Amino acid sequence: MSTTIEAAASENGKKKRMKADLVVIGAGSGGLSAAAGSAMLGLKVVLFEKGEMGGDCLNYGCVPSKALIAAARQAQAFRDADKYGLTSADPGVDWTRVKAHVKSAIATIEPNDSVERFEGLGVTVIREAARFVTEHVVASDTVQVDAKRIVIATGSRALVPPIEGLGSVSFHTNETIFDLEELPEHLLVLGGGPIGIEMAQAFRRLGSKVTVVERARALDRADPEHAQIALDSLREEGVTLLERTSANAVSQTAEGIRIEVQNSDGEISAVIGSHLLVATGRAPVLDGLALEAGGVDFDHKGIETKPNLRSTSNGRVWALGDVAGRGQFTHLAGWHASVFVRNALFKSATRADSLPTPAVTYISPEIAQVGVMEAEARKEYGDKVSVSAFHFAENDRAIAEKKTKGGVKIVTLKNGTVLGVSIVGEGAGDIIQLAGFAMSNGMKIKALTNFISPYPTRTEVLKRAASKWYEPLVFGKKAKFMVKILQSIA
Ligand SMILES: Cc1cc2nc3c(=O)[nH]c(=O)nc-3n(C[C@H](O)[C@H](O)[C@H](O)COP(=O)(O)OP(=O)(O)OC[C@H]3O[C@@H](n4cnc5c(N)ncnc54)[C@H](O)[C@@H]3O)c2cc1C
Numbered sequence: 001m002s003t004t005i006e007a008a009a010s011e012n013g014k015k016k017r018m019k020a021d022l023v024v025i026g027a028g029s030g031g032l033s034a035a036a037g038s039a040m041l042g043l044k045v046v047l048f049e050k051g052e053m054g055g056d057c058l059n060y061g062c063v064p065s066k067a068l069i070a071a072a073r074q075a076q077a078f079r080d081a082d083k084y085g086l087t088s089a090d091p092g093v094d095w096t097r098v099k100a101h102v103k104s105a106i107a108t109i110e111p112n113d114s115v116e117r118f119e120g121l122g123v124t125v126i127r128e129a130a131r132f133v134t135e136h137v138v139a140s141d142t143v144q145v146d147a148k149r150i151v152i153a154t155g156s157r158a159l160v161p162p163i164e165g166l167g168s169v170s171f172h173t174n175e176t177i178f179d180l181e182e183l184p185e186h187l188l189v190l191g192g193g194p195i196g197i198e199m200a201q202a203f204r205r206l207g208s209k210v211t212v213v214e215r216a217r218a219l220d221r222a223d224p225e226h227a228q229i230a231l232d233s234l235r236e237e238g239v240t241l242l243e244r245t246s247a248n249a250v251s252q253t254a255e256g257i258r259i260e261v262q263n264s265d266g267e268i269s270a271v272i273g274s275h276l277l278v279a280t281g282r283a284p285v286l287d288g289l290a291l292e293a294g295g296v297d298f299d300h301k302g303i304e305t306k307p308n309l310r311s312t313s314n315g316r317v318w319a320l321g322d323v324a325g326r327g328q329f330t331h332l333a334g335w336h337a338s339v340f341v342r343n344a345l346f347k348s349a350t351r352a353d354s355l356p357t358p359a360v361t362y363i364s365p366e367i368a369q370v371g372v373m374e375a376e377a378r379k380e381y382g383d384k385v386s387v388s389a390f391h392f393a394e395n396d397r398a399i400a401e402k403k404t405k406g407g408v409k410i411v412t413l414k415n416g417t418v419l420g421v422s423i424v425g426e427g428a429g430d431i432i433q434l435a436g437f438a439m440s441n442g443m444k445i446k447a448l449t450n451f452i453s454p455y456p457t458r459t460e461v462l463k464r465a466a467s468k469w470y471e472p473l474v475f476g477k478k479a480k481f482m483v484k485i486l487q488s489i490a
């Protein structure tokens, strides 16, 4: 709680009453962006945060995971040195110093999300849990605010599956994995989604033995062929990846944590490890908000909202980020804040789904995608869909750097409308930006050919794949016939 509010509240011995144009509940990626934008536009904003400023992304998500992945990448470079005529070495991993590196990344970014910065923008920050009192009143233990509008941006938390015995062992989630006392000797990972797979490769590269138990297909939202290329790399690096394998029961034994697993043929076996990370999905944080008192409808995915993120049941209320149940990314939460500002403050009619949301999984090789993938496109549009592909094996920069795994796939309609793009390979998350830009601005595949791409860059693969789309047109019968006529004139 900020000191001014604390003093006023304890002086009165009762809740301090305030009025505000906007109350924001949750100071994560979505809430902070909405609070900053609204305060900068002159609104009186009160922001409640019950935990750490910056939410999951800064403290327990994107930032620590990407810092850990960076350390792991450096470790791997030692092992790969031989490819470049250098002497490979086994990296000495000092876990305490790796953790210090992770903490220093958080500490460097922290000031952007701090109470001081937000108070400087004119936001009243209250470090307490908030709940609805009525449809327009929100309260914490010491403050009660009557608000014209209320943003719920309370995020999500790890969903712990109901597996027999899981509650009786000491397991980790994203909230504790970055604070481990020691580097795990053998990390068991339950769940092969982005969290499980990113952490599996990072810990393996840092020296842990790693086993992933995934009940379906790992990275199942990615293009299957591209996911396979990335997952094969993890396997080559020594990650044991058990797909289509369910966990029947978990127990603590003298040897370590034991998971009884069952594969799709019904065969039962066991894996034993020193530590367990549960990464089996996320649940919206709704508890303690007293949503009934606020007349706010919700379901298991989060707050029920209209396409513009406004609550379906209380017009003063908006939901942003993970709690809106429309995807779980920091950049999506930031876009949601923009949708809120456009609709609520500028009265525009922007839908949350009006731009395609890119997704990147930060493994090596990286996987990035935007729009719909081939299988989904074919389900909807049948044989109107075509796919243009190009591989890093034919990209000169990739060859020079000996990082030739993967490639790009552009999924289009016959008229050149780009439905989606998938890239697997080094730097995929940077290359996808160009595709997202073109799609977001209604450009067709022609736009991805109509620029000069610097040589030698990995991004050239996107232009080469787009150019392939034109091959039948440019080098087809019609074009040949036209050139013949023109040549005869000359
Ligand atoms: C390990 C991991 C890695 C990730 N990596 C990436 C990545 O690389 N890229 C990416 O785009 N996304 C990534 N994500 C997802 C990303 O972290 C989330 O999508 C993002 O943080 C969502 O922001 P948010 O504002 O919706 O919620 P959060 O950041 O979770 O913020 C919600 C805040 O609300 C507070 N709160 C909750 N209830 C109350 C209450 N009643 N009163 C007051 N405060 C309350 C919470 O304490 C929290 O601080 C990752 C997630 C994890 C777990």
Ligand SMILES: NC(=O)c1ccc[n+]([C@@H]2O[C@H](COP(=O)([O-])OP(=O)(O)OC[C@H]3O[C@@H](n4cnc5c(N)ncnc54)[C@H](O)[C@@H]3O)[C@@H](O)[C@H]2O)c1
Pocket: 161, 163, 190, 191, 192, 193, 194, 195, 196, 198, 213, 214, 215, 216, 217, 218, 219, 220, 245, 246, 247, 279, 280, 281, 282, 327, 328, 329, 359, 360, 361, 362
């Ligand atoms: N790079 C990024 O942008 C990034 C990184 C990490 C997380 N995130 C976000 O956070 C979200 C949550 O990540 P996540 O990986 O926890 O969830 P997820 O829902 O994406 O994946 C969970 C996986 O666990 C599996 N699973 C569920 N129950 C299981 C069980 N009992 N036994 C075995 N497997 C089981 C599922 O089949 C699924 O593959 C992501 O979807 C993503 O939006 C993003």
